[in-house]
Amino acid sequence: MKILPIILMISFPYMTYAETFEEIFGERDACYLMTDPQGKVIDSYNERLCSVRRPPCSTFKIPLVAMAFDSGFFKTMSTSIPWDGKKRSRSSLNQDQTPKSFIDNSVIWISQRITKSLGAAEVQRYAQDFSYGNRDSSGDLSNFWLSAGSIRISAKEQIDFLRRLWQGKTELSQSSLDLTKKSIAARLSRQDEMIYGKTGTCCIDRDCMRRPGREFGWFVGVREKKSKTQFFAINFAEKRHFKGYAGPQAKAMAQRLFKKTDQKHQE
Secondary structure, eight states, X not given: OOOXXXXXXXXXXXXXXXXXXXXXXXXXXXXXXXXXXXXXXXXXXXXXXGGSOBOOGGGGHHHHHHHHHXXXXXXXTTOOBOOOSOOOSSGGGSSOBOHHHHHHTTOHHHHHHHHHHHOHHHHHHHHHHTTOTTOOOOSOTTTTTSTTSSOOBOHHHHHHHHHHHHTTOSSOOXXXXXXXXXXXXXXXXXXXXXXXXXXXXXXXXXXXXTSSOOEEEEEEEEXXXXXXXXXXXXXXXXXXXXXXXXXXXXXXXHHHHHHHHHHHTTO
């Protein structure tokens, strides 16, 4: 009787290939920071760059939606702001907007409605209360968070702001905080974790939104996985133009970075 060899295929979790940060970010000057609720660093890449202040771009919609609920501009999650009738580049902008669609569709005309409704002094008061970056909203009220605007924030400061927000250390009511969290719940959340966050894209090269050019990208937020809460910030400056907006690119990198972080802490 012929005995055939039996080959056992054994899979070890720790043998799973872990991408390098360089493979994830490619030709980009990037930083990644993740901390626990006390601010202790869980994982990082290029921490020096994580201390450099940048324009927040559309990540500023997180404080904006919080301001909107706190001031009564948004009253509930079903509040609908009528479209102003102006045709814009994306169809998702050319419709009425709720707090959730404002965040998901990154609707700049709602940002501008909120700041106009509040006024410069009240926006500045919120920037101070939130300890948001350099706290300087003195620029043009319609775009002070964009490339040439006055307000600047580092990846580390983005996390500091989110920690203050999550831990109720601002003047926001609990109701406003709860509604803000619902608004920024991200679509990439899975069954075993919840991701809250916002992307942001700004131009490095002039008019990069209208023609190919280098961009600066953000994805910042909070990850709740099992009993753990983690705060993260990802940003990068492109060394060359890449297809697609930089903010969504940063968001797409997030799960790869989270997987790398998880593997690191399983070793």
